[in-house]
Amino acid sequence: MLAGIVKRVDPAVLAVFACIVLLLLGGSLYSRNFLSPEYLLQQLNVAAFLGIIASGVMLVVLLGHIDLSMPWVVTIGGMMSTAAAGWGDLGAALAIPFGIVCGLAVGLINGLGVAFLRVPSMIFTLGMNAIAQGLMVLHTSGFAPQDHATRTMHLIAVERSILGIPNALWIWAVVGAAVVILLKRTAFGRRVYAIGNRERAVYLSGVDARRVVVACFAVAGACSAFAGVLLAGYSTKAYQAMGDPYLLPVIAAVVLGGTSILGGRGTYLGTVAGVTLITLLQSILSVVQMPEAGRQITYGALIVAMLLFYGRERLQH
Amino acid sequence: MKDWNYRLAEQRGLILAIAVFTAMFAFYIAKHPAGLTANVATTAANKGVLLALVGMAQTIPVVTSGLDLSVGMVFVLANCVASKIMTGSPLATAFGALAVLAVGILCGAINGAVVVYGRLQPIIATLATGTIYYGLALALRPAPGGDINTDFADAVSGSLPGGIPASLVLLVGVVAVVWIPYRRSVLGRAAYAVGSSEQAAYMSGVPIATAKFLAYVLAGLFAAIAGLLLTCITYSGEASAAIGGSYTLNSIAAVVIGGTSLFGGSGGAIGSIFGAFVLRTIGDLLFVFDMDALWQPLFLGAVLLVAVSLGSFRLLRIKNRLELYR
Numbered sequence: 001m002l003a004g005i006v007k008r009v010d011p012a013v014l015a016v017f018a019c020i021v022l023l024l025l026g027g028s029l030y031s032r033n034f035l036s037p038e039y040l041l042q043q044l045n046v047a048a049f050l051g052i053i054a055s056g057v058m059l060v061v062l063l064g065h066i067d068l069s070m071p072w073v074v075t076i077g078g079m080m081s082t083a084a085a086g087w088g089d090l091g092a093a094l095a096i097p098f099g100i101v102c103g104l105a106v107g108l109i110n111g112l113g114v115a116f117l118r119v120p121s122m123i124f125t126l127g128m129n130a131i132a133q134g135l136m137v138l139h140t141s142g143f144a145p146q147d148h149a150t151r152t153m154h155l156i157a158v159e160r161s162i163l164g165i166p167n168a169l170w171i172w173a174v175v176g177a178a179v180v181i182l183l184k185r186t187a188f189g190r191r192v193y194a195i196g197n198r199e200r201a202v203y204l205s206g207v208d209a210r211r212v213v214v215a216c217f218a219v220a221g222a223c224s225a226f227a228g229v230l231l232a233g234y235s236t237k238a239y240q241a242m243g244d245p246y247l248l249p250v251i252a253a254v255v256l257g258g259t260s261i262l263g264g265r266g267t268y269l270g271t272v273a274g275v276t277l278i279t280l281l282q283s284i285l286s287v288v289q290m291p292e293a294g295r296q297i298t299y300g301a302l303i304v305a306m307l308l309f310y311g312r313e314r315l316q317h
Numbered sequence: 318m319k320d321w322n323y324r325l326a327e328q329r330g331l332i333l334a335i336a337v338f339t340a341m342f343a344f345y346i347a348k349h350p351a352g353l354t355a356n357v358a359t360t361a362a363n364k365g366v367l368l369a370l371v372g373m374a375q376t377i378p379v380v381t382s383g384l385d386l387s388v389g390m391v392f393v394l395a396n397c398v399a400s401k402i403m404t405g406s407p408l409a410t411a412f413g414a415l416a417v418l419a420v421g422i423l424c425g426a427i428n429g430a431v432v433v434y435g436r437l438q439p440i441i442a443t444l445a446t447g448t449i450y451y452g453l454a455l456a457l458r459p460a461p462g463g464d465i466n467t468d469f470a471d472a473v474s475g476s477l478p479g480g481i482p483a484s485l486v487l488l489v490g491v492v493a494v495v496w497i498p499y500r501r502s503v504l505g506r507a508a509y510a511v512g513s514s515e516q517a518a519y520m521s522g523v524p525i526a527t528a529k530f531l532a533y534v535l536a537g538l539f540a541a542i543a544g545l546l547l548t549c550i551t552y553s554g555e556a557s558a559a560i561g562g563s564y565t566l567n568s569i570a571a572v573v574i575g576g577t578s579l580f581g582g583s584g585g586a587i588g589s590i591f592g593a594f595v596l597r598t599i600g601d602l603l604f605v606f607d608m609d610a611l612w613q614p615l616f617l618g619a620v621l622l623v624a625v626s627l628g629s630f631r632l633l634r635i636k637n638r639l640e641l642y643r
Binding site for chain 1: 384431435437438440441442444445446447448449451452453455456459558559562566569570573579580611612613614615616617618619621622625626632638639641642
């Protein structure tokens with residue numbers, strides 16, 4: 001029974017879980033607080049933001065594409081929702097959906113550019129990132145926009161309404177469940193994996209592959225923007241470049257979780273593990289009070305080391 | 318005669334970039350209140366050459382159908398190292414400059430080793446090594462500052478007698494001494510072969526691993542030269558993630574505008590130089606047209622997006638829809 005489960009799970013995912021346990025044990029030697037439920041819940045609360053972004057990015061990576069517009073789409077989500085909150089009661093009520101829709105729109109353009117114009121996703125999303133940044137610079141500097149999060153945004157990002165578990169974690173669970181059902185139980189999900197393996201074959205089997213690509217990018221945009229909304233709620237305000245520190249962690253989490261960056265292979269469980277691992281790693285690096293420079297170096301080096309350990313491509317000639 | 322057509326078609330991207338740059342720059346000078354003085358030329362050249370060098374750095378991994386997302390951070394690290402060690406006597410300064418270039422080569426070698434021998438995807442690997450280089454830069458320069466031998470700096474960032482910008486001469490020197498010999502060498506051609514088809518290159522006995530490795534090493538070297546030049550222009554070092562990030566982004570834009578395909582196997586560093594000049598001249602044009610500085614990031618982003626989307630016109634020529642898909 002156990003052996004069967006172990007056999008079915010990707011070795012990469014097992015390795016990540018092993019790393020998580022090691023990190024927790026190592027951390028507990030440093031301070032006993034590392035194993036307290038309070039600390040763990042707090043980490044999972046922070047991990048939820050990363051996890052929600054990673055859910056969308058993972059869909060795109062499974063296609064064999066990449067979404068580098070993520071940093072400023074997160075910022076768009078945060079800034080547009082807080083800006084909407086400034087438009088009276090109706091604006092405050094619609095703040096969260098408005099932020100998400102703005103991200104969805106950017107994602108849609110990404111998808112159209114990649115699927116229909118056939119521009120490499122890396123460069124197209126990088127360009128959209130620059131445009132999103134340009135738009136936000138215009139938005140903030142012409143006049144001083146409302147940048148404070150609404151009461152609801154704060155509620156869903158920080159508080160613990162049900163069973164003492166952070167609301168953000170519940171949201172991540174819902175988003176995650178939706179992605180798992182999408183990937184495992186729908187034709188759409190099978191098409192995502194198939195496109196990652198060979199888009200041409202998908203086209204020849206009568207599927208409009210381009211629509212699938214557009215949809216995945218749109219979902220990725222919406223997820224990033226939603227995380228931006230939550231982050232704005234978490235820190236009570238939205239600010240420029242709030243998404244920038246998430247680019248490497250998100251991609252690293254997805255890739256460390258065993259999703260092939262070439263597409264077509266990967267599980268959501270792996271992404272959950274990758275997100276948890278990255279969050280713990282960041283937390284431990286800040287707990288031991290290493291200066292920023294040392295943290296960046298250790299962080300980068302650890303990611304390279306972990307990738308070298310098991311993220312290598314097979315030799316192919 | 319047929320040969321000519323072929324050669325022209327191969328250089329179409331480069332020719333287009335040169336034409337666009339010439340038109341834009343002529344327009345800029347015509348509009349500029351001071352006209353083409355040595356000062357205007359030097360300022361324009363310094364900005365352009367900085368990005369041109371980083372663009373050249375990006376070109377070589379892209380030709381092998383890879384990517385180096387750490388060029389901006391190597392550039393920042395070289396800037397910080399230079400602001401620490403390039404002071405004092407001329408001899409010390411010279412050794413300092415060599416050390417800065419060595420740092421760039423070392424960074425490139427690490428990237429190359431991780432990508433080629435570690436078999437990691439270039440995007441994720443260089444994103445991670447870029448973080449390391451940024452951390453090192455931050456360790457060297459927690460706050461902006463530092464110093465550089467002023468005579469050396471002025472010589473590199475000023476203008477030569479006759480009003481020719483010294484940085485432009487530096488760029489031509491780098492092209493003549495490093496790029497052209499590399500392009501004509503076995504390993505340079507191997508880089509193009511690897512980018513066109515790795516399998517075919519392997520079957521033909523092309524030294525794939527060495528070619529890819531050298532591509533990343535040269536990228537590190539070019540980025541370090543750019544960092545050196547930045548130090549000469551600003552007289553200081555700054556570990557800024559924003560500068561690194563924007564140079565990485567713009568380097569990719571310069572490569573694409575210069576006619577190098579992101580799928581690898583075609584194009585070259587000369588195109589990227591003019592791609593970089595085009596990008597910088599757009600910024601200058603916005604300035605002479607009194608456009609609000611706030612619009613500049615949006616405008617540059619739009620130009621980049623339009624430039625990369627122009628390649629889609631090839632889709633109109635596709636006869637079989639199957640060719641759309643990989």
